[in-house]
Amino acid sequence: xxxxxxxxxxxxxxxxxxxxxxxxxxxxxxxxxxxxxxxxxxxxxxxxxxxxxxxxxxxxxxxxxxxxxxxxxxxxxxxxxxxxxxxxxxxxxxxxxxxxxxxxxxxxxxxxxxxxxxxxxxxxxxxxxxxxxxxxxxxxxxxxxxxxxxxxxxxxxxxxxxxxxxxxxxxxxxxxxxxxxxxxxxxxxxxxxxxxxxxxxxxxxxxxxxxxxxxxxxxxxxxxxxxxxxxxxxxxxxxxxxxxxxxxxxxxxxxxxxxxxxxxxxxxxxxxxxxxxxxxxxxxxxxxxxxxxxxxxxxxxxxxxxxxxxxxxxxxxxxxxxxxxxxxxxxxxxxxxxxxxxxxxxxxxxxxx
Amino acid sequence: xxxxxxxxxxxxxxxxxxxxxxxxxxxxxxxxxxxxxxxxxxxxxxxxxxxxxxxxxxxxxxxxxxxxxxxxxxxxxxxxxxxxxxxxxxxxxxxxxxxxxxxxxxxxxxxxxxxxxxxxxxxxxxxxxxxxxxxxxxxxxxxxxxxxxxxxxxxxxxxxxxxxxxxxxxxxxxxxxxxxxxxxxxxxxxxxxxxxxxxxxxxxxxxxxxxxxxxxxxxxxxxxxxxxxxxxxxxxxxxxxxxxxxxxxxxxxxxxxxxxxxxxxxxxxxxxxxxxxxxxxxxxxxxxxxxxxxxxxxxxxxxxxxxxxxxxxxxxxxxxxxxxxxxxxxxxxxxxxxxxxxxxxxxxxxxxxxxxxxx
Numbered sequence: 001x002x003x004x005x006x007x008x009x010x011x012x013x014x015x016x017x018x019x020x021x022x023x024x025x026x027x028x029x030x031x032x033x034x035x036x037x038x039x040x041x042x043x044x045x046x047x048x049x050x051x052x053x054x055x056x057x058x059x060x061x062x063x064x065x066x067x068x069x070x071x072x073x074x075x076x077x078x079x080x081x082x083x084x085x086x087x088x089x090x091x092x093x094x095x096x097x098x099x100x101x102x103x104x105x106x107x108x109x110x111x112x113x114x115x116x117x118x119x120x121x122x123x124x125x126x127x128x129x130x131x132x133x134x135x136x137x138x139x140x141x142x143x144x145x146x147x148x149x150x151x152x153x154x155x156x157x158x159x160x161x162x163x164x165x166x167x168x169x170x171x172x173x174x175x176x177x178x179x180x181x182x183x184x185x186x187x188x189x190x191x192x193x194x195x196x197x198x199x200x201x202x203x204x205x206x207x208x209x210x211x212x213x214x215x216x217x218x219x220x221x222x223x224x225x226x227x228x229x230x231x232x233x234x235x236x237x238x239x240x241x242x243x244x245x246x247x248x249x250x251x252x253x254x255x256x257x258x259x260x261x262x263x264x265x266x267x268x269x270x271x272x273x274x275x276x277x278x279x280x281x282x283x284x285x286x287x288x289x290x291x292x293x294x295x296x297x298x299x300x301x302x303x304x305x306x307x308x309x310x311x312x313x314x315x316x317x318x319x320x321x322x323x324x325x326x327x328x329x330x331x332x333x334x335x336x337x338x339x340x341x342x343x344x345x346x347x348x349x350x351x352x353x
Numbered sequence: 354x355x356x357x358x359x360x361x362x363x364x365x366x367x368x369x370x371x372x373x374x375x376x377x378x379x380x381x382x383x384x385x386x387x388x389x390x391x392x393x394x395x396x397x398x399x400x401x402x403x404x405x406x407x408x409x410x411x412x413x414x415x416x417x418x419x420x421x422x423x424x425x426x427x428x429x430x431x432x433x434x435x436x437x438x439x440x441x442x443x444x445x446x447x448x449x450x451x452x453x454x455x456x457x458x459x460x461x462x463x464x465x466x467x468x469x470x471x472x473x474x475x476x477x478x479x480x481x482x483x484x485x486x487x488x489x490x491x492x493x494x495x496x497x498x499x500x501x502x503x504x505x506x507x508x509x510x511x512x513x514x515x516x517x518x519x520x521x522x523x524x525x526x527x528x529x530x531x532x533x534x535x536x537x538x539x540x541x542x543x544x545x546x547x548x549x550x551x552x553x554x555x556x557x558x559x560x561x562x563x564x565x566x567x568x569x570x571x572x573x574x575x576x577x578x579x580x581x582x583x584x585x586x587x588x589x590x591x592x593x594x595x596x597x598x599x600x601x602x603x604x605x606x607x608x609x610x611x612x613x614x615x616x617x618x619x620x621x622x623x624x625x626x627x628x629x630x631x632x633x634x635x636x637x638x639x640x641x642x643x644x645x646x647x648x649x650x651x652x653x654x655x656x657x658x659x660x661x662x663x664x665x666x667x668x669x670x671x672x673x674x675x676x677x678x679x680x681x682x683x684x685x686x687x688x689x690x691x692x693x694x695x696x697x698x699x700x701x702x703x704x705x706x707x708x709x710x711x712x
Contacts, residue, residue, distance in 0.1 A: 054464045062458040112381030149452045162544070167478035170382055177484060254453060256479035300555060308403050313448040 002008045027041060032292025033279035033331050041298045048305035055308055058185030065187050066178060066255065068300040070095065070264065072193050072293070074271045075278070077241035079292045082275055083204065084234055085217045085284025086142035090131060091248075093153035093268035098124045098249025100157040101260025104165030105208045113173060121246035128242015132235035142238075152267065158261040165260040174257040189251065196244070201289040209233065219286030240294040273320060274299050277327040299323065376557030393456055400676050402426075404668045410440035412662055413462050414655070417499065417673075418450040422632065423651050424473065426712035429565065430655030431471060437681050438663045454480035463487035463689045469518045469662035473498040481505040493665040497658040498651075503691045505666050507672035510658040512649040515547070518602065519554030521647050521699050522626065523564060529624040529644050534597030537589050539610055539627075541577040551602050570596070575606045582609035601627035607646060609648040611637035631702050631710040638707050645703040651712055654696055657683055663692055684692040 007168040011317025049056035074091045079090050098120050105116045127149075134145040181188050204210040216230045224230050253259045278295030301325070306316055412435045416424035428444045435442035445462070447454035450709075452475040460483055470492050474480055477500060484505045485492050493508040503509070526536055526577060538555070540548045556577035559569055570593055575582025577712050580696050582605060590596060601607040607627030611634060614620050620642050627648045638641045660680035672692040686694050702710065 027684065035445065054466075057464070063457070067457050067460075106384060110383060110385070112383045118482040150422035165476060165478060168384075173382065174482070242583065252453070255482075256456065257478070257482060258476050260452075260453065260476065260479075260692075262451065264453070278424075304457075307445075308516050310443065310462060311447065313446060315450055 002328050010086065024047065024247055030166050031149070032296045033295065033334070037277065037279060037291050037294040041294045041301065042299045044298055044305070048301060049307075052308050055305055060304070060308070062180055062185045062187055064304045065190055066302055067304070069187070069189050069255075069311045070194055070248045070252055070267065071270055071300070072240075072276060072296045073196065073244055073251070074267065075292050076197055076289070077237065077297050078271050078275050079280055079287060079289055080204055081142075081234075081241060082272075082280045082282065083135060083217045083284060083287055084211045084237065085220070085244035086135065086144065086237075087129060087270070087272070087282075088128075088142065088238060089146040089268050090127075090149040090153055091241060091271055092264045093150045093157065094124055094127050094158065094242055094253055095249045095264040095267065096261060097127065097153045097157040097244045097252045099159070099259045100160040100166075102162050102249060102253050102259050105257070106169065107166050108238060112169045113170065117250055121243050124197055124246025124249065125239050125243040128239045129235070131242070132238030134253040136231040142244070145240060147212055154261070157263075161209055163257065163261070165258050167258045169254060169257055174254050177251055179256045192323075196247075197293055204289050213237075214285055217281075217286070218257075241271055243266045251279060270299070270320070273324040273327070279301045279327075281331065282328060295327075354461075363523075371700055396621070400671045400673065401668050402670075404439040405545055406438045406663050406669070407667045408665050410435075410438065410663055411443070411466070412440050412469040412471065412659055412666075413425070413443045413445060413465075413467045414659075415455060415462065415470060416444070416555045417447045417455075417473045417475050419444070419448055420710050421448040421450075423630070424498075427473075427651035427655035427658075430650075430652030431659040432655075434656040434659035434663070434681060440468075440661070440663060450475050451533075452476035459483040459487055463492055464489050466490075467492050467657075468666045469493045469495060471497060471658045471662050474501045475499070476499045493662055495658050495662040495665065503663050504676045507692055508661045508662055508670075508688065509656075509691070510654060511692045511693050512651075513655050513697070513699050514695055515550045515554055517695075517698050518551050518647075519558045519626070520629075522551075522600050522602055523555055523558040523567075523681070525626040525645055525701065526600050526624065527567060528562055529626060530567070530597040532563070535568050535570045535593060535595050536598045536600065537570055537593060537596055537603040538572045539582060539585055539589065539599055539606045540572055540574050541606060542664060543574045545577075548602060550650040563624060563684055567587050573607065575601075575603070577604060577605045579609045582606040583613050586610040586613045587617075588615070588621060595624055598626070600623040601625065603627065604629050604648075605634065608633040608637075611642050613663075615640055615642040629702075630697070630712055631707050632712060633700070636706055638702070638704055645701050647656075647699040647701045650700045653683060653700075656681065657686065657694065657696055662687075 021172055054060060066351070078088060078091065101123055102116055102120045105111060105119065106113065132204050135142045176191055179188055180186060183282055204213065210231060212223065212228040214238050215226065216233070217227055220230050273294055274296045276282055277299060277344070278287065278292030280292060302319065303316060306319065407594055414428045416428060416432050418424065432442045445458055447458065453656070455472070455475050456479065459470065459472070461479060463486060470487055472480070481502055484501065488494055495508045495510060496506045497510040498512060500509040530536065538552055542548070543565060556569065558564065559567055571589070573589055575586040586599065586609065586673045587601065599610060602608050607625065609627040614623065614625055614639055625643050626646050628648050630648060631644055634643060634646055657680050659679065664670045664678035665672065670678050670688060672688060674688055674690050676688040677685060688694055
């Protein structure tokens with residue numbers, strides 16, 4: 001906290017150039033993208049509740065939230081990474097590899113499951129560190145590096161278990177991850193996800209580190225000159241992403257009671273969709289965690305409601321794709337329009353007196 | 354910043370070490386003490402063979418994936434059966450063959466109050482939890498093509514037994530090469546479980562006196578890759594000049610092998626059979642490269658699965674061994690051990706019938 005007065009200068013400058021009035025933060029949520037997404041979420045829930053039979057039941061809420069746990073987990077570190085202007089496309093493959101490592105350790109090591117869980121999260125962090133080293137140590141673009149590790153980690157996960165599956169996890173454990181909180185239909189797993197979201201949210205929005213993330217997303221060079229350790233911070237973000245993938249891998253394996261090489265295949269695109277839908281700019285420097293959480297929920301609600309309404313899988317894929325495009329195009333278009341409006345006003349002010 | 358992150362790193366490391374040591378010290382859940390629970394809840398209630406098939410049953414098909422011709426054919430067979438029993442048919446499924454998306458579809462179907470869910474599992478374990486929940490909510494579960502663990506469903510409609518495939522394939526090649534000569538097998542991967550089981554049974558089958566003049570010279574592996582299978586077929590014919598016939602019990606292998614044969618000097622001289630789909634093999638059957646090959650008919654598979662589901666939901670059967678039910682045009686079937694119903698011997702496709710099939 002002592003650093004508060006030292007670091008905010010560069011990000012604030014960057015923010016001011018991009019989006020005037022944005023700095024007020026929580027004070028002016030009206031009209032911002034995350035407010036729009038939250039509103040969209042509320043509308044989607046109301047419409048689905050009214051129009052889709054069987055949607056508005058506690059049982060369905062439980063199914064919906066359980067399906068969203070891995071997506072929500074992965075979206076948290078992804079938000080921070082995208083804010084810095086990087087991306088991690090290897091997340092789903094890391095989940096898969098962590099899942100098979102968990103399976104293999106359980107199968108052959110004789111270690112306790114508690115210890116395996118800790119090890120898997122550490123291994124996830126290690127996988128993330130490999131990404132981090134390539135991106136920050138060798139200065140390679142994260143897009144290229146993580147496309148590489150996307151393939152590499154997926155390949156390795158098939159090396160670990162082949163086309164076999166490990167499925168004899170203790171029933172107590174597999175039941176525990178899908179259990180609802182007593183007296184409600186909300187899965188207990190929502191609690192750790194919310195706690196983690198709180199941690200990531202506080203880091204992003206209420207610490208010098210968070211402000212530094214926005215700064216390097218806007219202009220890495222300026223951030224460096226302002227004394228932000230860009231490389232080190234990014235490295236730790238990739239490590240955090242890996243560790244969270246480890247957690248998601250544990251959840252995935254236990255929820256489906258099956259450790260296999262193809263677990264979570266393709267999930268990275270849904271994660272990126274959710275993050276962009278949540279209002280994080282793919283160019284970095286912009287976005288809030290609240291929007292991302294709403295984006296994850298919106299995606300889940302839309303998919304669940306369409307499935308219940310018997311919309312077929314192809315149309316579902318089209319909807320997801322359209323949402324992704326819209327979430328990239330719309331904020332940009334709105335931002336452009338706003339900037340133009342602002343410039344016109346300034347010009348008018350200059351001309352007026 | 355620097356000291357802060359050092360500190361943090363130190364603290365994290367300490368916490369983790371404590372955690373690791375802690376969990377290691379106090380034992381915890383290991384594979385040995387976990388104990389396996391195989392609580393089978395097979396066949397609840399009693400069957401009433403006289404019960405009529407109920408009308409208006411909601412029967413949903415959930416294949417491994419949609420947009421797959423094999424499953425589209427199977428589901429259409431199911432639709433035909435559901436129409437015959439005056440039920441409501443529905444087909445839903447993921448666009449990619451993954452277990453996790455099947456789980457979300459099973460939850461959706463259960464939420465919609467389906468009477469019967471007919472599914473082909475992408476993972477024998479991963480969809481179990483969801484199926485058990487659906488069962489608890491009143492749905493009957495039938496698997497076809499790919500089974501789950503037996504305790505997660507009432508009936509598994511098996512397309513064919515390994516024994517049935519082995520008998521059929523050896524019989525086909527023997528007929529085609531005139532009962533004597535050298536043959537080879539072109540398989541998928543060297544560790545493909547079902548392929549190896551079939552090959553073992555074929556070897557047993559070849560020991561029968563009527564096949565005593567047939568000699569299996571080698572097993573080649575095309576890895577279920579078109580290119581590799583093509584090259585392996587080429588290699589087989591060069592390495593074994595006296596080869597009379599090849600069995601390729603994999604759809605990828607048999608199509609690649611037929612493509613090689615049809616463009617080579619061995620066309621019509623070296624016989625090829627195996628498990629293939631009519632659409633892939635049609636041109637090779639018509640140009641004389643291949644006399645006959647086999648596969649189960651997926652439409653019949655779906656048809657039988659739908660009837661099994663309707664019989665379950667109407668209380669005719671419970672999935673217990675020995676239960677009998679009638680499946681429309683296919684006739685009567687008996688539930689075997691572990692709730693398995695076998696469709697029957699594979700269908701043989703040749704010039705005379707291949708145009709009746711589209712999958």
